[in-house]
Amino acid sequence: METVAIVGTGLMGASFGLALKKAGFDGKIAGVSSPAAIEEALDHGAIDFAAPLEEAVAAAGLVYLAQPISRIIETIAKIGPFLRPDALVTDAGSTKVRICEQALRNLPLGQFLGAHPLAGKEKRGAREADAGLFAGRPYVLTPVDAGQMETAAVREFLKWLGAIDARVAIMSAEEHDRVVAYTSHLPQLLSTTLAATLAERLAPGEVRISGPGLADALRLAGSAYEIWVDILATNPGPIETALDAAIARLQELRSNLNSSQTGRTFEIANEVSARARR
């Protein structure tokens, strides 16, 4: 690929641009975004030039959609007519089923590879972009079938993912959405619920009567609804199932607060905590 089009030059898109350049990509990177986001991305050297969507897509061997989920879905509906036949379209959306369905309806079969880099940080925007954002982090790919992974365009994309040290995991879009309902969406909603419960039950000064653990527990509660509204809208079934499981567990814990069963629950939780934090 000689030209890459990054559509949406926020934290993810701009970080992908920086990561590619750091890994030795010497082609051109076109950015498609709002004027403010383009300016930041140019300032940080994450893109080489700005272009309208149609023009950037028409020039690109790789089209990287790094917008919010609802915008990715809109963009997929528009780009078909401009796409080069050898180009690969991929994305960085946090849910996969709805996006992949949209691609199946709107793009030639096999030209879209759904993806979700499980990377990020608290602050948003190209000014926070980081060439190392994907290093050592899972990068889920949801191909339509095993054959898609063998196409020339996907093989080249995989080569670059290796070069930026992303840890590729391959699964179906459905499997992805089920897993992240537990590993990402449930933790977010538990942290949001904790914060909302504190707001409801305590005076503002009472929240300060807390140990250092509370700040960790409330970190995700700081996430922007702007991002989450799309995640909640595009993965309701798995999220409801995950919430039901957690509510059942909480009710069980409440009923057995002082029984040895709670000791066993802590032991299981200790193991998961140690594993997830290695």
Next chain:
Amino acid sequence: METVAIVGTGLMGASFGLALKKAGFDGKIAGVSSPAAIEEALDHGAIDFAAPLEEAVAAAGLVYLAQPISRIIETIAKIGPFLRPDALVTDAGSTKVRICEQALRNLPLGQFLGAHPLAGKEKRGAREADAGLFAGRPYVLTPVDAGQMETAAVREFLKWLGAIDARVAIMSAEEHDRVVAYTSHLPQLLSTTLAATLAERLAPGEVRISGPGLADALRLAGSAYEIWVDILATNPGPIETALDAAIARLQELRSNLNSSQTGRTFEIANEVSARARR
């Protein structure tokens, strides 16, 4: 006070010893603990010598109980006969009502000042002790009445709390236990529940398909049940109330996942998150 007795020389007790010394305390610090804990505390300079409980208490102007809650309750029942009439007994237990009730039954009125330093770290033991552990952290005191704060022994203790930069907050034992049910016990149980839900619903490899936020959300899930069994046993009412509030909130969130009400919940959570992490 010329001699301090620290009963229980784990992370909290040993850190208090180091903090006192760093703040200029030039008396002697006696340690009462298991042989292994005493050895670690001596190695780290957190105490000056080891002594049996009766002897340490008989010599001390300040008796600092930094054992697990159930052991503090046992110790309070034993020390009355050995206590100097001018000595102050205080503690570092994470719940206050049961400990203060025990003190009312077993010690002369006004000689015990319930306390809870909201400080700590993930690792335990005197080898992790830190003279700066209390600096800038809330240090709750639960006096029996306002008059107790004016006694000479309490005034001297307050002077040392100021010297180690602890942020003193005064409230009743009941108020303390209600507040920490939300700011400490609920976050712990939500993190434990998250971990147990992941263990139940996901294959071990699937837990790795997660972003950096999951590690934060699972940090508290790594806490030792050994510590928590006493907390859950001595604060069941407020914890059940806090769990009920969180369960109701979660159910509400589940029923309104894609309504604007969830947007409002995120906004409230954003505010609490920002406040708690300042």
